[in-house]
Amino acid sequence: MSSSEHPPQPLISFSKVTCGYKEKIVFKDLSLMLFPRQFAGLVGPSGAGKSTLLKAILGISPILSGNITFAGKQVNGSVPPDVGYVPQIETVDWDFPVTVEQVVAMGLYRKSTRLPWLTGGERSVIRELLDRLNIGHYAERQIKLLSGGEQQRVFLARALVANPKLLILDEPTSGVDVKTQHAILHLLGEINRKGVTILLTTHDLNAVARHLPWVICFNQKVVAQGDPDEVFTSEVLSRTYQSDMAVFRQGDVMMVDDSPKAGHHFAKHVHGADSQDYGHHHTSHESHGHHESNEERHRH
């Protein structure tokens, strides 16, 4: 990413940040920048420190040394304003008796009147956003009664309702089916195009490769970052995951196999009868009219 593509001041900047606890350092001397309007995915194995990195930005992870700035202001250990956060949906208490509208209203806390009830203005802002996210008709429904994709959109709405500059999502594609993953990442792409900077963590490398213009391979340090087309190589991913990772390309199609001993597994498929099929998939996608998404990705 050249400096001419972005304004000179990063939205988030880590300068030699060490994070964790005295008995367990999660990452050390980390320097990283995220620029306004960037749409970046943070990938790495479990325990790599991805969630800790997000929480360091959010001011809830202990920072032992270094500086984190948000729009030029130091935010070490404090919660930066203008940030929307979507937690992993697995951490949500779905039995809690709250409606969709009540959850989204929580996102207005900083700007709210603090009255126990919602004002007319707050209610119309929430309803408008829910309508935009296509879940307006569920406003009065308890959150457990929605599908996985709808639940994810409720928490996305809570994060967006106060018009944040930065949206942070922890594993937004986990716990939902492939179709919903696709829809969520597509929606995030639309939000990003409206000017919101997005940083998310995910384990789904193929979804990242498909939808995100920028990826950060992270395992206690930044192993590599850039366009997934360039960064997702067997070498980089194997270093990131400390395990053999195979990346297959055919034309503009890329697929990462993240199963154990991926290289061996795929050698069998590619050289066997299935390899013809794989070629067929590539050609068939062109006739399915999905090209625009790839172009869309490169516009960022």
Add this chain to the structure above:
Amino acid sequence: MNFITDPLKYEFFVHGIMAASLVGGICALIGVYIVLRRMSYIGHGLSHAVFGGAVVSTVMQWNFYIGAGTWGFLSVLLINAVARKKKVGADAAIGVITTASFAVGVAIISRYRKFTKSFEATLFGNILGVTTEDLWIIAIVVLVSALLIFVFYRQFLFTTFDAEVARIYGVPVDWVERLFSLILASVIIVSMQVMGVTMIAAGIIMPAVTARVLTDNFNKMVFLSVLLGILGGTLGMYTSFYFDVSSGATIVLVAAGFFVIAYLYQMMREKFWAFKQARDVPVLKEETPTHIHLHDESHSGFYHVHEHSHEKSEDQE
């Protein structure tokens, strides 16, 4: 009608019913937060911890409310601090601190046997002993607690739902937790004389759980819980008067009765809806056409599996 008005001729009953409905309502209100945090055991434990403080206050000739209140508040703070240690869970922290505190009270009573009778009232409740001064203190604590919960309604809701995310969105979670601890300790102190140490936990939990069974909406749960708490306190007092049994026990038994009714109602409602759905909705036989089969695909680097047909669709034709 005499059945309702007759007991009101007695001043002790009027005091008692006012205290019971006030205490029932406020216990039910804080019970909503306790139940939703899955910390039901804290009400039980804290009332026992406060008992230790009550005994120490009496021996040291401190004001009961200030002495026992401070003791209770410090107990909650200590529980929160110990529970944060990774090797000690919240349940174990409550168990250790509150039982130790209760044991302090028991040890002192066994040393100074002359206090036994008044502490029996503290353990099992003595509504007949509610004085005008007690009533004023109960009313003030109830009013201030309810007002604080009203003013900090959004903060309490967000913190109870997800404390970590609430912090990210700017809620001063630590202060909210401390304020809640203070409210909880105060409510338990003023409830001791009405409910008794052994029954307070039920007064806190039962109306909230009953309300939870009946609704999926937080605001409605708060309203229903308070209503059931006040109703339980009032009906419990009449039951206590007519059957001549401990008021704490009757209040809890009425609340338990409400819970059983709500539970059965909800169970029947679910069965009715299941039956109605089974009757009204025809069973759809999903037959996949033979020419459609699962097919793994790769579109622009996005690998997935979907249904695939080699036959032309009507549109294409």
